Amino acid sequence: MPSQPPGNLKATVAANIKAERERAGLRQRDLAERLDADPMLVSKWERGEHTPSAKYLSALALVFDRDLGWFYADHETRSAA
DSSP: OOSSOTTOHHHHHHHHHHHHHHHTTOOHHHHHHHHTOOHHHHHHHHHTSSOOOHHHHHHHHHHHTOOGGGGGSOHHHHHHO
């Protein structure tokens, strides 16, 4: 069962960032350093308070070796089906 309502794009992006960071074994601080960003910004992305800018989304895609569209797909719902 998905943890956020369907169609909540901000929550989907947040969940995907957090899941990939954890999968990579990185702390928020580690990811922030790789992106040259403030660790609080990473925290806000993961809580869905902010969505990464195009600059940071591109950098996240490089760090996690994902295409940009991957961050917008609801992987949790698909894997639960």
